[in-house]
Amino acid sequence: MTESKTVTESPSDPFNVDFWHKRWEENRIGFHKSEINPHLLRQIEKMTGQSLTAEPIRDSAQFLENSKKTWFVPLCGKTMDIPYLLSQGFRVFGLEASTLAIEALDEEHSLSLIYNDETKLFTGADGRLQIYTGDFFTCPIEKFGPFDYVWDRGSFIAVEYSFRKNYIEVMQRALRNPDGSWYSFKYLMDSVQYDKSKFGGPPRSVDDEDMEQFFKPWCSIQRVESEVIPEDDRVAKAACGKALCHIYLLTPL
Numbered sequence: 001m002t003e004s005k006t007v008t009e010s011p012s013d014p015f016n017v018d019f020w021h022k023r024w025e026e027n028r029i030g031f032h033k034s035e036i037n038p039h040l041l042r043q044i045e046k047m048t049g050q051s052l053t054a055e056p057i058r059d060s061a062q063f064l065e066n067s068k069k070t071w072f073v074p075l076c077g078k079t080m081d082i083p084y085l086l087s088q089g090f091r092v093f094g095l096e097a098s099t100l101a102i103e104a105l106d107e108e109h110s111l112s113l114i115y116n117d118e119t120k121l122f123t124g125a126d127g128r129l130q131i132y133t134g135d136f137f138t139c140p141i142e143k144f145g146p147f148d149y150v151w152d153r154g155s156f157i158a159v160e161y162s163f164r165k166n167y168i169e170v171m172q173r174a175l176r177n178p179d180g181s182w183y184s185f186k187y188l189m190d191s192v193q194y195d196k197s198k199f200g201g202p203p204r205s206v207d208d209e210d211m212e213q214f215f216k217p218w219c220s221i222q223r224v225e226s227e228v229i230p231e232d233d234r235v236a237k238a239a240c241g242k243a244l245c246h247i248y249l250l251t252p253l
């Protein structure tokens with residue numbers, strides 16, 4: 001049985017956040033990578049216009065300039081990409097349902113996060129990192145945006161197919177100016193593609209039709225990377241050996 005079939009919707013948990021709480025409690029976090037995401041590293045120049053490396057930025061003027069820009073990292077888990085983006089000077093706004101994940105991120109990277117129960121925000125010592133803890137689908141995201149950059153890794157592809165419309169609605173609220181026009185954002189998305197009849201996910205497949213339906217109406221779409229996922233990978237195996245990884249760069253129309 002695929003994981004998605006084991007999940008049932010309940011009125012008190014319409015977006016199945018409990019499924020993810022359970023995974024963190026049981027430490028079933030195979031999605032977590034103990035390295036900076038190589039796609040992010042490869043695409044950071046296209047995103048920011050700067051030839052940044054994996055090393056912390058040395059140019060203090062550029063660090064200061066970058067601290068005026070915010071990356072939105074939805075469904076962030078305890079990704080290493082957060083400390084990486086901070087090391088380049090950027091502000092980061094993360095969103096994660098599991099406090100276990102946020103506490104692990106804090107501990108593993110000595111971030112000294114302070115939690116405010118009223119705002120549901122964990123904030124780092126110098127204020128450049130904020131992580132909202134709660135359900136993505138009910139977060140008042142427009143209060144925190146609009147964001148300059150989005151790093152969507154294991155996020156759109158983590159949500160169930162039936163929630164995709166809701167997901168896009170939240171992302172759009174995150175990327176609009178108060179007058180409703182699009183903010184000048186750059187949105188980098190990591191995705192997988194496989195035969196949906198073979199595997200229910202997560203991660204869930206994104207094909208050209210999905211990109212047309214969910215992103216084309218409001219984004220200009222550029223596929224910047226594509227690679228075959230090795231046959232022995234968990235997802236490729238579940239999808240009978242055939243799966244692709246695509247990286248998209250999305251900008252406002």
Ligand SMILES: C[S@@+](CC[C@H](N)C(=O)[O-])C[C@H]1O[C@@H](n2cnc3c(N)ncnc32)[C@H](O)[C@@H]1O
Nearest residue numbers: 020031075076077079096097135136153154158
């Ligand atoms: C596949 S993991 C990806 C984590 C991270 N982006 C990474 O690259 O390691 C999905 C994450 O989203 C969180 N999550 C799932 N549904 C959520 C929701 N509705 N609201 C907030 N967080 C959610 C889970 O707890 C989990 O940490």
